[in-house]
Amino acid sequence: MADKLYEIVSRVFNVPISQIRDESGQENIEMWDSFNVYVLLDEIESTFDIRFNLDETMEIKKVGDLRKILQNHGIR
């Protein structure tokens, strides 16, 4: 799952996959802004066929948060 997640983050934010960590977020990804993060979310939802609720959506500050939410949805 992490590989797939990193791949999506890399594609949506246009950064090499090698630079992506769980800590990656607004500070170190240039395109990470309040709008693009929802575009990212939208991609993740259709890839994993899940839907984040509004609370989950608002919690996302870095890649690790996304991984946690995916785990909570039973995705390994």
Next chain:
Amino acid sequence: MRHEQKLSHYINAARSLSIEKYDKKIRVALLGSFTLNGMEETLRVKCSENNIGCITYVAGYDQYNQEILNSQSSLYKFEPDITFLILDARSILGKIHDSPYTVSEAERKKTVEAKLIEISQLIKSFVERSGSKLVITNLSVPSYSPYGIYETKIVYGIRDMVIDFNAKINSTIKTFESVYLYDFDSFVRKYGENNVFDFRQFFIGDIKVSFDYIPYLIHDLIGYVKAFLGLNKKCIVLDLDNTLWGGIVGEDGFEGIKLGDTPEGKAFVEFQKTLFALHKRGIILAINSKNNADDAIRVIKEHPNMVLKEENFSSVRINWNDKVANMKEIAGELNIGLDSMIFFDDDPVNREYMRLSLPQVLTVDLVDDASEYAQDLMDMNDFHVLKITEEDIDRGKMYLEEKQRKDLEKSATNLEDFLKQLDIKILFKNANEFTIPRISQLTLKTNQFNLTTKRYQEEDIRDLAHKDNYWIGCAQVEDKFGNSGITGAFIIKKEKLEWIIDTFLLSCRIMGRKIEDGILAHILQKAKEEGVSTIKGTFIPTKKNKPCENFLLDFGFKKDGNIWIYTLANSIKIPDHLRCSVE
């Protein structure tokens, strides 16, 4: 159904776009009553996919009022060609949208009226201050009412309010030449309110067109861009077997093909109906098929379920020749550019071959399912024009007349004999309310016989026509086979001692009949009457206007640097075969 890419694809692709490589460019401003993020990127990417360089300006969030009302705003400084104003019912109606029945019917009416005045004022201000086309959306009629099933019993309920607003705003825009209404309500109905509007995205960022549907919306808006740039397609070229009917006539036989009656057969009938409707508004149809001509023609002539008849096809190539060669022949016969043609063929190999050989032709990617053909055709944004003129509607008939002319040409002993037999009449008209739309359209669309290829929108022509030092005219051409409509136009800049030919063009429909000599003679005669003795013209070469390269030389103009000069001395002779009159 056509599937769009995810929004992230567009946002990413937009980062690496460069517009320099495109000849066609457009400046687009986006204004909205909600978040427009993502739309701008999608617009630029989709333009580039159509070889259009798009330069955009996006107004700040919900800043459309200020931008339009302040004549010094960045919007006007940007000088857009097209401005999209995207509105939504929630923002426009405010509180009343959410709880319409806390106020009386009279109050609801008053609210709608006040909003209409406000928007009409905005439109007026915009038109006064900008030469840009304005495309304003209507509002999506909400599906929900707190009154539930009783909603439709209420007088002037929430849905009536929006429907009334939409009808009135549509009437308003009809009074402005340069303003168009985008039917956003139809868009929402087509894709579904629950898809287009996503509550979560609305809460997060006031996003009122959800990410997945932004590309679909922009696809529609690109229709205006293509129309503005005159990139509309004029001709649909069709394969036959498994495209116009199911099965292979050479193998399945006349009775064996699927056309009507059965579910598969109905799909092809539906596709033909859609083609027929487009044909009736002026899209030319042609056939390019590898087939035994006799078998195929028999189906077209005799099959009871053929919607399209032989006379609906302006050019027909049913043979075993190369399809690319056929395509070029069709373009030649119809005298239209390959870039204004669309190719429909069920065979992916044929499509790939066409795409590689003639990339100018738009080869449609059909799915392997005829039940989607009609929908695919209806979803295309390539047929839009900013104005449908009488000439457009009659186009199919005109190409049929053209066929008759070609037959006459073959039977005539020589060109002069042919031209005489045609009995050509030219009626000259000046630019006026009736002719301006067509003159503008000709400047936007004419590529071959066009000395300077200057493009003029309707407003431009109107502005020039009001100036004393400009003379704008056009020529309506008729012969024994029919009326070709207004097919020639010119713009003359008058200076004290000389006249300058700013624009001189001839529609490809009437080329090769020396009509241009008659139009130019008309201009020279008028010059003489007004005591002007020098006419200057230029030829600005483009990839396409070779047909008029030697026109000025052949007429007797002398070259001086880049300028062609004609000195009026003797009387001007109108070619014998033309009968000219002035309206």
